[in-house]
Amino acid sequence: MASSPKRSTQPSTPDDPLATPHVRVAVIGSGFGGLGAGVRLRRAGITDFVILERAGSAGGTWRDNSYPGCACDVPSHLYSFSFAPNPEWPRSFSRQPDIRAYLEKVADVFGLRPHLRFHTEVTELRWEREHTRWRVTTRAGSWTADAVVSASGPLADPKLPQVPGLAEFPGRVFHSSRWDHDYDLTGKRVAVIGTGASAAQIIPEIQPAVGELTVFQRTPAWVLPRADREITALEKWLHGRIPATGLLRRASVFAMRELQVGAFVRQPEMLRLVQRMAVRNLERGIADPELRARLTPDYRIGCKRILLSNTYYPALAAPNARLVTSGLAEVRGSTLVAADGTEAEADAIVFGTGFHVTDLPIAERVFGTEGHSLAEEWKGGMEALRGSTVHGFPNLFFVIGPNTGLGNSSMILMIESQLNYVIDALRTLDAVGATAMQPTARAQRHWNLEVQHRMRRTVWNTGGCRSWYLDSQGRNTITWPGSTSAFRRATRRVDLSEYELLKRTAPVAREVAA
Numbered sequence: 066m067a068s069s070p071k072r073s074t075q076p077s078t079p080d081d082p083l084a085t086p087h088v089r090v091a092v093i094g095s096g097f098g099g100l101g102a103g104v105r106l107r108r109a110g111i112t113d114f115v116i117l118e119r120a121g122s123a124g125g126t127w128r129d130n131s132y133p134g135c136a137c138d139v140p141s142h143l144y145s146f147s148f149a150p151n152p153e154w155p156r157s158f159s160r161q162p163d164i165r166a167y168l169e170k171v172a173d174v175f176g177l178r179p180h181l182r183f184h185t186e187v188t189e190l191r192w193e194r195e196h197t198r199w200r201v202t203t204r205a206g207s208w209t210a211d212a213v214v215s216a217s218g219p220l221a222d223p224k225l226p227q228v229p230g231l232a233e234f235p236g237r238v239f240h241s242s243r244w245d246h247d248y249d250l251t252g253k254r255v256a257v258i259g260t261g262a263s264a265a266q267i268i269p270e271i272q273p274a275v276g277e278l279t280v281f282q283r284t285p286a287w288v289l290p291r292a293d294r295e296i297t298a299l300e301k302w303l304h305g306r307i308p309a310t311g312l313l314r315r316a317s318v319f320a321m322r323e324l325q326v327g328a329f330v331r332q333p334e335m336l337r338l339v340q341r342m343a344v345r346n347l348e349r350g351i352a353d354p355e356l357r358a359r360l361t362p363d364y365r366i367g368c369k370r371i372l373l374s375n376t377y378y379p380a381l382a383a384p385n386a387r388l389v390t391s392g393l394a395e396v397r398g399s400t401l402v403a404a405d406g407t408e409a410e411a412d413a414i415v416f417g418t419g420f421h422v423t424d425l426p427i428a429e430r431v432f433g434t435e436g437h438s439l440a441e442e443w444k445g446g447m448e449a450l451r452g453s454t455v456h457g458f459p460n461l462f463f464v465i466g467p468n469t470g471l472g473n474s475s476m477i478l479m480i481e482s483q484l485n486y487v488i489d490a491l492r493t494l495d496a497v498g499a500t501a502m503q504p505t506a507r508a509q510r511h512w513n514l515e516v517q518h519r520m521r522r523t524v525w526n527t528g529g530c531r532s533w534y535l536d537s538q539g540r541n542t543i544t545w546p547g548s549t550s551a552f553r554r555a556t557r558r559v560d561l562s563e564y565e566l567l568k569r570t571a572p573v574a575r576e577v578a579a
């Protein structure tokens with residue numbers, strides 16, 4: 066006998082496989098994307114959802130990255146949800162503990178706790194064609210879901226280089242996003258591998274405490290001064306009492322950032338002025354011309370992420386610091402060997418080597434209408450329609466999907482645009498009486514041809530660098546070649562002419578043992 070699907074947000078367990086609960090939406094991840102999805106679903110009147118989180122608390126990348134000095138390079142009044150302004154931000158560029166606390170508060174204030182499932186890593190997501198739904202298998206049981214919002218994040222899975230001999234290194238080894246707080250670096254010989262945004266924040270924090278610091282730099286970064294300051298009590302009072310002042314502040318930061326887009330996207334030569342500022346910053350920070358030369362990038366500013374720091378150069382110029390201008394190639398006992406043969410002794414290695422971004426691990430676990438994985442689908446490079454949906458994977462919505470990254474503004478703006486799109490998709494399905502939607506192959510191809518066409522002029526593609534924005538084939542599948550406003554417009558509404566609709570023909574229900 067068919068009955069309506071069992072609605073429950075508790076998972077089935079292996080002992081009770083028949084009782085697989087069904088939810089309208091399964092959200093993967095509880096960072097800004099996943100929590101934002103939860104708020105928007107509730108506001109749309111959808112309460113039948115779970116937020117699946119592999120760790121033991123919420124916060125995503127702002128939970129994982131607890132390294133010393135971790136902070137955001139986008140002013141907090143813009144790097145926060147539009148629907149959850151925070152008059153209490155302590156600094157213009159807030160630090161990780163404050164951002165994490167903000168996300169915890171969002172989870173509380175917006176009633177997301179009942180939806181959160183911790184220690185529930187998604188191990189497989191499989192489309193069940195006969196039921197027109199997803200089967201979501203996790204380490205803590207299974208669910209079925211009409212739709213899945215994948216907000217697992219691009220900066221979630223640490224990337225460690227394959228270095229011969231690393232397994233035999235006798236000291237401590239950890240990645241920037243998995244900081245070993247039990248290990249005291251004081252007085253130790255510490256090697257930091259990489260000079261990206263994470264390493265650049267770690268280096269000045271640990272340099273005064275460590276005995277010797279060796280930095281392995283493969284490619285120098287452009288660095289600009291960081292205009293960070295405390296938010297005064299008066300400002301906080303004003304933002305709390307007169308919310309319009311907070312909104313005004315947000316709007317002005319937004320406008321400044323939006324104005325810069327043209328330079329990154331259409332006229333990289335305009336960045337020459339900014340590059341001159343970075344050269345002056347280097348000259349001010351590093352007195353030794355030889356060290357300065359080794360820290361001077363040979364590509365246009367903006368091609369890789371610009372670093373903001375007032376302490377990075379002084380730390381590298383300190384007497385206990387040494388810069389090796391070559392990548393780590395081999396480890397022989399406690400000796401680290403660079404690709405150019407330079408050697409350094411170390412008690413600990415900190416990898417600031419980034420994340421699996423263009424080869425998202427979640428894609429290995431998702432199986433669509435044809436039975437193959439999303440990783441297989443994307444073996445020629447990641448792509449989606451409007452950064453959100455993929456042909457062959459109905460009702461799977463990405464938050465921070467392909468080509469939604471930014472070089473100069475707040476990712477929270479992009480996340481909120483993608484959430485607008487998800488909510489409109491779910492409303493549209495209800496309105497037309499369909500169960501699922503998937504983009505047509507044609508619409509997806511057309512969107513990506515256009516994105517890649519616009520990408521050709523951007524600084525990320527023309528600036529003469531090799532960054533994590535480019536995949537193994539040299540295609541930029543990460544950044545958005547436009548303004549955040551343009552992306553907002555592109556994701557305001559689902560255009561049904563870009564989609565195929567699917568209707569559930571067989572009932573989803575099964576007999577549930579009494």
Ligand code: NAP
Nearest residue numbers: 137138226259260261262263283284370392393417418419
């Ligand atoms: P990343 O930008 O990918 O940097 C990785 C670094 O590791 C690069 O310098 C890379 O060199 C280097 N590297 C890789 N393998 C190496 C090897 N064998 N030897 C020596 N160096 C090696 O990673 P990330 O710093 O973690 O930052 C990732 C992203 O997170 C950022 O771009 C940003 O979006 C975000 N983030 C933001 C902030 C902030 O707001 N302040 C802070 C941290 C992170 P190459 O350049 O030569 O590849």
